[in-house]
Amino acid sequence: MKSIYLTGFMGAGKTTVGKALGEYLEIPIFDLDAEIEKKECCTIQSIFERYGESYFREIESAVLQEMPTENTIITTGGGIICRNENRQFLKVKGFVIFLYASEEEIYRRLIEDKTRPLLSGDKRANIANLYNERLPIYRESADMIIDTTGKSIRMIVQEIHTCLDSSENGQNDCDKNI
């Protein structure tokens, strides 16, 4: 089985859902941000502060390509789809599940968050700008779309499981209209 890559905006629940999905399906799971922090011995915030976003993006692409491409769940950072190189990699190597959440829900989930450098300052405006810019790209690069808005982690995991089963049987009609 090709590895499953969870994509979506910051706060969509990629890291949280990925961990629960890995436990449920008994598949190993890697979180790209956690792998980057391990490799750099530094938090994501410090990497942005010290070296800037473009350095972070270089490391992110390199780490993406180091991850197993079979039988693994990879939870990506929200910006993975910004680079064409990464989109091509995901398209060829993986099965991409876009975790959607409404902009309002993203804001609610991240209202207290201080760990995401791209949201520092005017959080509402930063979310709105990036969200509108990225939404079509998440959609286009997805093999499956799951709406997480208002759903518990358990519900999302079960929905993904059901959708993966129907996709194996040649059907994939999960939340195509988002």
Ligand SMILES: Nc1ncnc2c1ncn2[C@@H]1O[C@H](COP(=O)(O)OP(=O)(O)O)[C@@H](O)[C@H]1O
């Ligand atoms: N379905 C959900 N419902 C409510 N809160 C959620 C849900 N999924 C994630 N969260 C919360 O949103 C925040 C961001 O989740 P996280 O997994 O780090 O998202 P991502 O990795 O996509 O940025 C965390 O506080 C997490 O507990």
Ligand SMILES: O=C(O)C1=C[C@@H](OP(=O)(O)O)[C@@H](O)[C@H](O)C1
């Ligand atoms: O959307 C982005 O550009 C980013 C998302 C973050 O990961 P999460 O999506 O897990 O928050 C992290 O990779 C970094 O702060 C940049």
Ligand SMILES: [Mg+2]
């Ligand atoms: Mg994450």
